[in-house]
Amino acid sequence: MPPRKRVEYLGIVKAELESAEQVIQNYLTFSKPSLDKIEEINVKKELMQVMNILKPTANQNSVEINAHFALLGSIKGDRQKFHQCFLNVIKNSIEAMPRGGQLYIETHYSSSQITIEIKDTGVGMTSDQLQRLGEPYYSTKGSKGTGLGMMVVFSIVRAMDGNVRVKSEVGKGTVFRFTFPNFKSKIHNE
Secondary structure, three states: OOHHHHHHHHHHHHHHHHHHHHHHHHHHHHHOOOOOOOEEEEHHHHHHHHHHHHHHHHHHOOEEEEEEOOOOOEEEEOHHHHHHHHHHHHHHHHHOOOOOEEEEEEEEEOOOEEEEEEEEOOOOOOHHHHHHOOOOOOOOOHHHOOOHHHHHHHHHHHHOOOEEEEEEEOOOEEEEEEEEEOHHHHHHHO
16 A cells, blocks of 8 residues: 555544544543533633644634633633533534634633633524534534534533523524633632
């Protein structure tokens, strides 16, 4: 086999293994949505790590990532599950822009809460799709999706005392708005 073909096949195998790993991780999180380790999570630092992981996928899809982070902002939770949650959401946003587009990731800080907003200029969702988002095995990706990704996102957010609101318009894009209690205010309240 020519070396070029071997590299191509290894690339395909690697991509499929990563896909399988993601599905397994989603099943595990769904079956055990509790947090394994509770610690202070620096939101800006962790979101930048997630962005770095997904930058090649964004480049492949001609998606430009625009990030604006508040200087301050920590929440209480499980770092690994935080990564899993935002990897799912940001990857979905990128995949919702198959012909390219803009992805905006912003954080806002107040004394009581941290807000994370993820906005894309993608295909958007109908009100029916929006209502079903997070249902077991429901996917807007057809046969390409397992329907577990968003279900996992919602369960992680709930486990970390947060909430999520989603707005979407067909042909215009989708906005995910997450709010979590500010870590500092939780310390004072306990």
